[in-house]
Amino acid sequence: MDTKKTNLSSDNRLSAKERLLRAANELFYDEGVHIVGIDRVIERAGVAKATLYSAFGSKDELIRAYLTRRHMVSLEYLNGQLAAYETPRERLLGVFDVLGKLFAMPGFRGCAFMNASAEGLPNSSIEEPAHAYRASIRLLFVELAKSAGAIEPENLAQQLILLYDGAMVAARMDRNPVVAVTARSVANTLIALAIDS
Structure with missing residues (x-):
């Protein structure tokens, strides 16, 4: 989930395709998928x-590849972080700890999929990878809720997803990484009601 700028043109170890994906990741995430022209990515x-x-083949396919890669990297990072938690209940809360780490990273610009979706038109190259990420x-939330013993895991998962989304937007809009702590506290209450009642 590294957001620092890199000098890709001088890194001959990377294939041209990989350099394009990395450049797209930096520019599209920082500025937007439609604002950034293809010439800037190439440069x-x-x-x-x-x-x-x-x-x-096209900028649209580069956008699709950027979001698909971002999906893969995001889930690997999240799952890697959650592996440190011992129980499903702790992992449910751990999702919000991971958000707190992301929110505090330099260059955090919110959810790449929300940002790209806000720019996209229906049936654009953005829709499929954004839906896959969602x-x-x-x-993830449903499986963790089931494993934690939630009476209605789908309902708990939906509540936690809304909390997850709200924290993501608040952290970006308010530039306040501490919202993850508040979201975790609310999640703890929701989880207790869904499991302990």
């Missing part, structure tokens, strides 16, 4: 325009 990656089109977050 940051240090490749020719023909390379972009041979690797991805489905995986829903599944």
Whole structure:
């Protein structure tokens, strides 16, 4: 989940396709998928325009690849962080601890999928990877709620997803990483009601 700028054009160890994906990740996340022109991505990656089109075919496909990669990296990071927690109940709360770490990172700009979706039109290249990301977050919360012994795991998962989304937006809009602590406290109450009652 590193958000620092890199000098990609001088890194010959990376393939041109990888340099393009990394440049897209930096620029699209920092500024927006539609605001950033393809020439800026090409310049940051240090490749020719023909390379972009041979690797991805179009800017839309580069956007799709950027979001798909972001999905994979985000879930790997989240699952890696949650592995440190011993019980499903602790992992449910741990999601909000992980959010707190993300919110405090330099360069945090909110959820890449929310940001891209806000820019996208219906049926754009953004929709499919954004839906896939949302489905995986829903599944994670449902599975953790079931494992924790929630009476109605889907209901608890939906409540926690709303809390997750709200914390993400508040952290971005208010530039306040501490909202994760508040979200965790509310999550603890919801989890107790769903499991202990």
